Every structure is written in C-alpha cells, then in structure tokens.
Amino acid sequence: MKEEKAESILNTAKKMFGRYGLQKTTLDEIARMARVAKATIYNYFGSKDRVYLEVLRREANEIVEKISFSVGQEVLPGDKVIAFARAKFQYMRQAINILNLDRDGIEKVLPKAESIRSELFEREVDIICSILEEGVKKGVFYLNNVPLAASAIGHALRGFELNWLVQENEEQIEYHLDELTNIIFYGLVSEKRSANA
Amino acid sequence: MKEEKAESILNTAKKMFGRYGLQKTTLDEIARMARVAKATIYNYFGSKDRVYLEVLRREANEIVEKISFSVGQEVLPGDKVIAFARAKFQYMRQAINILNLDRDGIEKVLPKAESIRSELFEREVDIICSILEEGVKKGVFYLNNVPLAASAIGHALRGFELNWLVQENEEQIEYHLDELTNIIFYGLVSEKRSANA
DNA sequence: TTTAGACTAATATCGTTTTTTAGTCTAAAA
DNA sequence: TTTTAGACTAAAAAACGATATTAGTCTAAA
Numbered sequence: 213m214k215e216e217k218a219e220s221i222l223n224t225a226k227k228m229f230g231r232y233g234l235q236k237t238t239l240d241e242i243a244r245m246a247r248v249a250k251a252t253i254y255n256y257f258g259s260k261d262r263v264y265l266e267v268l269r270r271e272a273n274e275i276v277e278k279i280s281f282s283v284g285q286e287v288l289p290g291d292k293v294i295a296f297a298r299a300k301f302q303y304m305r306q307a308i309n310i311l312n313l314d315r316d317g318i319e320k321v322l323p324k325a326e327s328i329r330s331e332l333f334e335r336e337v338d339i340i341c342s343i344l345e346e347g348v349k350k351g352v353f354y355l356n357n358v359p360l361a362a363s364a365i366g367h368a369l370r371g372f373e374l375n376w377l378v379q380e381n382e383e384q385i386e387y388h389l390d391e392l393t394n395i396i397f398y399g400l401v402s403e404k405r406s407a408n409a
Numbered sequence: 410m411k412e413e414k415a416e417s418i419l420n421t422a423k424k425m426f427g428r429y430g431l432q433k434t435t436l437d438e439i440a441r442m443a444r445v446a447k448a449t450i451y452n453y454f455g456s457k458d459r460v461y462l463e464v465l466r467r468e469a470n471e472i473v474e475k476i477s478f479s480v481g482q483e484v485l486p487g488d489k490v491i492a493f494a495r496a497k498f499q500y501m502r503q504a505i506n507i508l509n510l511d512r513d514g515i516e517k518v519l520p521k522a523e524s525i526r527s528e529l530f531e532r533e534v535d536i537i538c539s540i541l542e543e544g545v546k547k548g549v550f551y552l553n554n555v556p557l558a559a560s561a562i563g564h565a566l567r568g569f570e571l572n573w574l575v576q577e578n579e580e581q582i583e584y585h586l587d588e589l590t591n592i593i594f595y596g597l598v599s600e601k602r603s604a605n606a
Numbered sequence: 607t608t609t610a611g612a613c614t615a616a617t618a619t620c621g622t623t624t625t626t627t628a629g630t631c632t633a634a635a636a
Numbered sequence: 637t638t639t640t641a642g643a644c645t646a647a648a649a650a651a652c653g654a655t656a657t658t659a660g661t662c663t664a665a666a
Contacts, residue, residue: 248609613661
C-alpha cells in the first residue's frame with residue numbers, strides 16, 4: 213500500500229514523458245529516476261502504455277479540478293464564465309503531455325490517449341453547461357439551447373488553445389480572450405459593455 | 410503563353426497532392442497525368458516546392474474569393490457575419506491541401522506553406538473586420554476595439570475548423586455554428602433572440 | 607512487497623546497398 | 637519559340653540486414 217511509490221513513479225513519468233515524449237522515454241530510465249525497480253512499475257501499472265495513460269488521466273483531472281475550483285470562487289454566472297476561460301488557459305500550461313498530444317497531431321499515439329483528450333473537452337463543456345444553466349435559472353443569461361451553446365463556446369475556446377501553442381506572448385492571448393468573453397456576454401448588437409481595455 | 414499548360418499542371422498537382430501529400434507525389438507522375446513533359450513543369454515553376462506552394466496559394470485565394478462573394482451577397486452586417494461563417498466552412502472543404510496542412514500539424518512541411526496558412530487566417534480576419542466596422546458605422550454593432558473583436562471571432566472559428574476535420578457529420582457543425590453566431594450576435598445576457606432551432 | 611538483475615522476444619537503430627526522384631540537358635518535333 | 641521525350645546526375649528515399657535497445661517476465665534475495 214505504499215502509495216508514495218506510485219506517486220513517485222507518476223511524477224517522474226510525467227516529467228520524462230513531457231520532455232522526451234512517449235517513445236523516447238524508457239521504463240528503465242523512469243525506474244532509475246524514480247528510484248524504484250522496474251518490476252515495481254509493472255506491479256502497479258502493468259505496462260508502459262498504462263503508465264502514460266495514467267499520467268494523461270491525472271493531468272486531465274487536475275485541470276478539471278483547478279478550473280472547477282476557480283469557477284467555484286465566483287458567485288455571479290458572468291464572473292464564472294470569465295473565471296473558466298482564464299483558469300483553463302492558465303492551467304493548461306501544466307498539462308504538458310496533454311498539450312503535446314495535440315501538438316503531435318494525436319495520430320500516431322494511442323487511441324486511448326485521444327479519448328482522454330476528448331473526454332477532457334466534454335468535461336469542460338459540462339462545466340460551461342452548468343454555468344450557463346445557472347445563469348439562465350437566475351435570469352441573467354438567455355439561451356434557447358444551453359448544451360448546444362456550451363458546446364459552441366467550448367469549440368470556440370479550442371481555437372485559442374490550438375493557436376496558443378504556436379503563439380508565445382501570453383498577453384496577446386489575454387487580450388483576445390477578454391474580447392471574446394466580452395462578445396460572448398454582450399454580443400455584437402448590444403450597447404451594454406464592460407470596462408474596455 | 411500557353412496558360413492552359415500551367416492550368417493543367419496545377420489542377421493535376423492539386424488533386425495528386427491532395428490525395429497523396431507532398432512527399433508521396435512525384436513530378437513524373439504529375440507530368441504524366443497532366444500530359445506535359447516534366448521539363449515543362451520546370452519551365453513554369455522551377456521546382457517541386459513552388460508547384461506545391463502555388464497550389465496552396467490558389468486554394469487560399471479561391472477561398473477568400475468565394476467568402477467575399479458570399480458576404481457581398483448580403484446587405485445587413487448581421488447577415489454578412491452569418492454568410493461569412495457558412496461560406497468559410499462550406500468552401501474550406503475544397504481546399505484539400507490547406508486542410509491537410511494543419512491536419513499534419515504543419516511541422517514537417519515547408520515554412521512557406523505555414524505562412525500561406527497564417528496569411529489566409531489574417532485575410533479572413535480582415536474580412537470579418539470590415540464587416541464589423543460597417544456594422545459599427547451603421548449603428549447595429551457596438552464594439553470598443555473592432556480589430557481585436559474580429560481577431561477573437563477568427564480564433565473562435567478556428568476551433569470549429571480544426572475539430573471539424575475529425576468530426577464527420579456536417580449537420581453537427583451547422584448546429585454548433587448557428588448557435589455560435591447566435592451568441593456572437595446577442596450575447597448571453599440579451600433577451601433578444603433569433604429564430605431558434 | 608520490493609528489489610536487483612538476468613533473460614527473451616519484439617522493436618528500434620544504424621550503416622550499407624539499391625532504387626527512386628528532383629532537377630538538368632539535349633536534340634528533335636510542333 | 638516552345639514543348640517534348642528521354643537520357644542523365646546527384647541527392648534523397650526505400651530496402652535490408654546486422655546490432656543494439658527496450659518492454660515485459662521471472663527469480664531469488666532483502
């Protein structure tokens with residue numbers, strides 16, 4: 213029941229996979245770096261792929277967790293939307309392996325890995341969905357089809373996510389994201405505006 | 410001055426590159442399929458890369474042209490935004506090589522090719538920009554920073570573009586796109602709504 | 607339980623040979 | 637003049653076999 217062993221293995225694996233990728237990282241190296249026997253890794257995870265998938269799974273969970281926390285800090289649905297967007301982009305940075313996953317096009321990598329990626333997307337949409345639902349219930353948002361709207365916003369945010377991998381300047385992302393949330397709030401045709409940049 | 414030769418070469422090249430990619434397509438094949446001598450291709454284009462880049466350039470131009478036309482058909486700025494989104498996704502389908510370009514992650518391909526891709530993005534943003542500008546001038550859109558808003562919308566649409574490569578069902582895209590434009594118009598906080606799905 | 611380490615079978619790497627292909631050239635045909 | 641077929645070269649890619657790594661197993665000791 214030495215949980216710390218598994219912990220140590222996964223932390224090391226996360227770093228190594230993040231730096232060198234799935235192929236170029238060997239279990240012998242991970243074992244050496246994590247100061248455990250290779251057999252121990254097999255005891256816990258059974259295969260190299262499952263170590264990798266577990267790393268991805270934890271990254272996804274961590275992101276969802278952190279986003280949920282940030283959203284939970286806010287009270288007003290509007291603030292929650294903004295918190296969501298900010299948190300997502302801030303914490304995505306730490307999910308190196310998930311990030312590399314769609315930098316590499318996903319193709320060659322395990323199908324399971326892609327499903328974790330798309331599951332993350334759906335969980336994000338779920339969070340957006342519940343924010344929107346709350347907003348509608350409170351009478352501050354007006355939407356015909358909440359799940360559809362959530363999904364659309366989710367897709368829109370993906371555009372930033374993927375471009376951001378190339379773009380380096382964090383400020384640019386901030387600006388654009390602010391403008392997008394602004395539009396999402398008030399639309400193009402409303403006179404109401406939040407504080408301008 | 411036999412323009413038709415160049416035309417034939419480019420049409421054939423577009424098909425072959427689209428089907429087999431840059432690497433797996435040989436100039437000998439293109440020459441054979443286009444019923445011209447290989448030397449003729451070199452007369453016109455000078456190198457294989459330049460043939461490929463010319464194909465990309467034409468695809469980009471065609472898209473911009475078709476989008477501009479579709480947008481031009483509409484009078485109201487709101488309709489123009491919708492026309493833009495629809496046209497973009499409809500005609501992107503035909504730009505096979507540009508599409509493959511970011512399916513393959515762009516990495517391995519020529520740097521010039523990427524610049525054509527990002528140039529296309531900027532031209533699209535320019536179109537959106539002028540639509541928004543017109544809307545603001547006519548008093549139907551309200552925006553602090555038009556270019557920023559245009560860029561944000563452009564990024565948002567990229568999210569669909571990239572996801573759509575994986576998703577097969579065209580209808581889904583339609584639905585989501587409709588919802589997104591709806592949000593972009595009226596925002597989350599406005600009671601005004603267009604006809605619902 | 608964990609460990610070090612030996613072990614195997616599959617996979618990847620590497621260096622070499624062979625083939626393909628981008629790009630050039632020429633002389634004839636259009 | 638321009639285009640063509642085809643020969644040609646140099647460079648890159650594919651094929652291939654030999655070598656080395658590495659995923660995964662097993663064992664006996666700690």
